[in-house]
Amino acid sequence: MSNTRRALVVILDGLGDRPIAALGGKTPLEFARTPTLDRIAREGVTGLMDPLAPGVRVGTDVGHLALFGYNPMRVYWGRGPIEAAGVGIALRAGDVAFRANFATLNDAGVVVDRRAGRIREGTEELAAALDKMRLSDGTEVVFRAATEHRAVLVLRGERLSPLVTDSDPGPLHEGERPRPIRARVAGSSAAERTAAAATEFSIRAHHILKEHPVNRRRIERGLPPANYVLLRGAGIKRPMRSLAERFNIQGACIAGESTIVGIARMTGFDVVKKPTFTANLDTDVEGKAAAAKEALNNHHLVVVHYKGTDIASHDGLVDQKVAYIERVDRALAPLFEAAKKDGFYIAITSDHSTPCQLREHSADPVPVALFGPDVLTDDVECFGERWCMRGGLGRITANAFLLTVLDYIGATYRFGS
Amino acid sequence: MSNTRRALVVILDGLGDRPIAALGGKTPLEFARTPTLDRIAREGVTGLMDPLAPGVRVGTDVGHLALFGYNPMRVYWGRGPIEAAGVGIALRAGDVAFRANFATLNDAGVVVDRRAGRIREGTEELAAALDKMRLSDGTEVVFRAATEHRAVLVLRGERLSPLVTDSDPGPLHEGERPRPIRARVAGSSAAERTAAAATEFSIRAHHILKEHPVNRRRIERGLPPANYVLLRGAGIKRPMRSLAERFNIQGACIAGESTIVGIARMTGFDVVKKPTFTANLDTDVEGKAAAAKEALNNHHLVVVHYKGTDIASHDGLVDQKVAYIERVDRALAPLFEAAKKDGFYIAITSDHSTPCQLREHSADPVPVALFGPDVLTDDVECFGERWCMRGGLGRITANAFLLTVLDYIGATYRFGS
16 A cells, blocks of 8 residues: 555444433434544534435434445445345346345234344354255345345346335234235336246245244244345445545544444445354444454555444434443544554444434434544544534535545545646 | 424524625614514524525425425426415326416516516406416426416326426516526426417417406506416426424414415425415414414424515515514414413524525525423524524524424434443
8 A cells, every 4th residue: 555644434323412301402313422532523623414405304224324425326226236246246237126124914914023033043054044046037036144134235237127016014013914015116017027936936935934943943942033124225226436436545433233234334344243243233333443453564545334323313222322322432443543653544334324313314414523643633622412512523524524535645636747 | 193392493484694785784674673583582492594506596386395305406497387286286197287377478578577566356256267277289288376376287198298498588588578487407308398288378378368347346456467478487297205204293374475375285384374474574474373373283393484585585575574563473472471471382484595685596595493391591682683593502404493393392203222
């Protein structure tokens, strides 16, 4: 690597929040004791960041595509292809990829648990029992387990279309039947064919899964069986030039969530995974920080992703969000010291806000901070949604924030001569 | 309405201004006593808003299209179609609509008053005398009176084009003759045909109007006769999906000005009109506020439009602008109390700045504020151009401001999953 400047980008998923009465009107981030984040803000520059634009509410996938420097309007077509990249499936032209959940159906055909009790064990075996299924119209099935209850289905065949609806009824509709998978557009024989193939897969998967030894054991142990596969987010792969190639840098990503891993792989980043790096509150926060530090030895840009903030927010767990932020803050302390000593940059950011009271993503901008050599500092003393309103970066987009970081490490190109 | 969150958007047309020596270097808004607007700013979040982008100066029509969530670059082609919607004309494909003014021509053919003394009475009769005229090339005329001296001309026929110039010489050229209407592009037979049709209409309208009993009575009473129709803003209708449909909300608009009524109708809003709701300084400020409160009972988004600020600015009436702002502020006091009690949002905004000394729109951004449940507040204490420079929303566009309001009432869609 000819360029010696480096940057660490820390993503706290769903970090942004709104005032919470139980916290004295503060947000979880404002309330949390975060001496390291505060020092990064104080000795660096801060601002507010919109994933795409003010008022535009995004999902984790779109938010991360923007953080990784892409225009989601151009490269995004469904979550499925990202999840497929996350589990290492190389999508071919014509493949349609779905995000899948192992779920629990009761005898009446009702979804009683969309996540089969957040099943963690035996999903590889269950997936193997579905993989390579051949459907009646000749379509091939590729099926892989992902994190916990998550999985990926790829339909591979001729004349398939991503324009089909989800069978997943969504978190607000547990206790209902899976939705019928239908063509999203009338008169598209490819979409109708794909809906029929996905439906046939769902039925046959249910028959295979409900008799599977893994599920028999789960029932014996009083656990909800993973006897159904809910599908959503059908999509196709769109052409993307890797960030590494666009900016001639080596990137590394430390993440537990398959979505982030998928995006990192699609964008040409090396992925550092460990079984203890989960996409949950129980992740090895300190281990990820240590892995990030190590990755800085041979990468220009290292992204470390923490999911716990978003998990706590979706479940409305204010105290856990506060505690998780404080734990990440502690884990970042040695990295901050190393950054001061070794002269690398640290950027703190997020993919979107997830207010605990809303339990859903919102369009609120997220606070960001950038610390490192020669950064033009502002007078913001603490890291938080409202403090960063006065930040020197102003209000910028995720693409702009990444470019700013890349510019500090000398990776941008000059437009003009 | 499944969604119970509501928002009231208050538009003070042409609110933004520049420092005025007579006000001790303050702007009219900074100078005015506005306890309610200040509380909205103090207990909410503020910012600066550009209708389209910094430095881009817009008209009332374009500013409002942006405030209603549209990209004027895509949906706007001339003021005529908006005015046509405002008076309830359903434009057909191929129709060319003009904004029209009743004006006073003297015997020498010079425009002595572009607004025929701001005529208010008898315009319906005058319009009826011109409506349904059939021009020599077969083109049909649709003519309707609008607010005061304003009217709408629609040319309906074959191969017409909006690419024609205005006959209105504009406010700086009173005392000159009407301009000849010409094709804006050389070699367009449709534009030449349209220019000829509009010219024939103008001549025949003059002959009809100057002998009309309404004008005979005006002359007897020493009032300038409305004996000519000045044309400007030729345009055609472009496809627009209604805001109601795009965001699955019910919207209502309280306005006196036909432009705003036209845009509200084009965007699928219910329009609440009363004869006392004018587009002038004499409007029923309190009645509009009361109508807005009532509309919140069965609409998610209620827009109330106050034109007086812009009217005073165009006439350079600083004191009247200050007094009008203070009157609107008083009318908003009970709405602010209701918002605190009932939990709806209040947004304060404008379509553009109109500095009194300039007597014209400027590209200065306008101050905005948003108050309501869970809004992340900033430390701005008063509502005004310079106070809002430090606002927590930063500097955003009108589209972004509307989306932010829509996100707080839960009406936005998530892009990505």
